Amino acid sequence: MRLALIGLGKMGGNMTRRMRRSGLEVVGYDRNPEVVAGLADEVGMIAASSALDAVDKLTSPRVVWLMLPSGDPTEKQLQELAPRLSRGDIVVDGGNSNYKESQRRGAWLAEQGIGFMDAGTSGGVWGLENGYCLMVGATPEVAQTLEPVLKALAPAADRGWAHVGPVGAGHYSKMIHNGIEYGMMQALAEGLDLLKGKQEFNFDLAQLTELWRHSSVVRSWLLDLTADALKGDQELANVAPYVSDSGEGRWTVIDSVEQGIAAPVLTLALQMRFASQDDRGYNYRLLSLMRNAFGGHDVKSLGK
Secondary structure (H helix, E strand, C coil): CEEEEECCCHHHHHHHHHHHHCCCEEEEECCCHHHHHHHHHHHCCEECCCHHHHHHCCCCCCEEEECCCCCHHHHHHHHHHHHHCCCCCEEEECCCCCHHHHHHHHHHHHCCCCEEEEEEEECHHHHHHHCCEEEEECCHHHHHHCHHHHHHHCCECCECEEEEECCCHHHHHHHHHHHHHHHHHHHHHHHHHHHHHCCCCCCCHHHHHHHHCCCCCCCCHHHHHHHHHHHHCCCCCCCCCCCCCCHHHHHHHHHHHHHCCCCHHHHHHHHHHHHHHCCCCHHHHHHHHHHHHHHCCCCCCCCC
């Protein structure tokens, strides 16, 4: 089986490597020609000079897998590719697109007889060795066509991938997955912060997190990664207290509001990330002024 993969960044590049290990032929394109040349030399990927060139190197029915940032990059690439594709071809969006956009794109391509799959992809930089968790939304026919690719990318042929529903279901389930991830990360971070603050016990956080990895209720891959990081540095003095948020965390909270379903942990975890990104601290400045106004409390100054 041969397919085109557009976007050879950290995820796309490693996915190409993993597919080549399984014997799949991959035609790859990235806007960085050095990346394309490197993968062609490393794993025998078929190099393409453009996304359209990648499509032209395929035989019908053609499968084009996109690993691009959500929003405009994915939209523009689809708009460019669609006229070159034919009835029976398939496009896969493996990025973190909004599920509503995936539903719209799937319907638009279906009008042209082109199949579409939204593939929620988890595994990060560890996916090459461990395999990727793939939640895919598509028609049964499209899902069946892509089975060899999904099995090659997953941890094993019989696990780590699933056709979870129609178009949109893959990216929706990945969105909720990421929302849960936010909450789990926040809980671990808060608990470890409390432990570090209890100076009378002088806890060794590396020791504790390593201990919890074995038979405790909170053992998880996130804990494994945290324990490994703390072995080298528990002070984290050189790490900026800034946590980025992906669009999926925001979309998860918006969806909870639209459904009227309480999701306080996921919502607060997202809000805590916003707080870490606030370098103005304007609301805290206002709170300080309010306390001074009604209680005469001191206002700390940043002045010299």
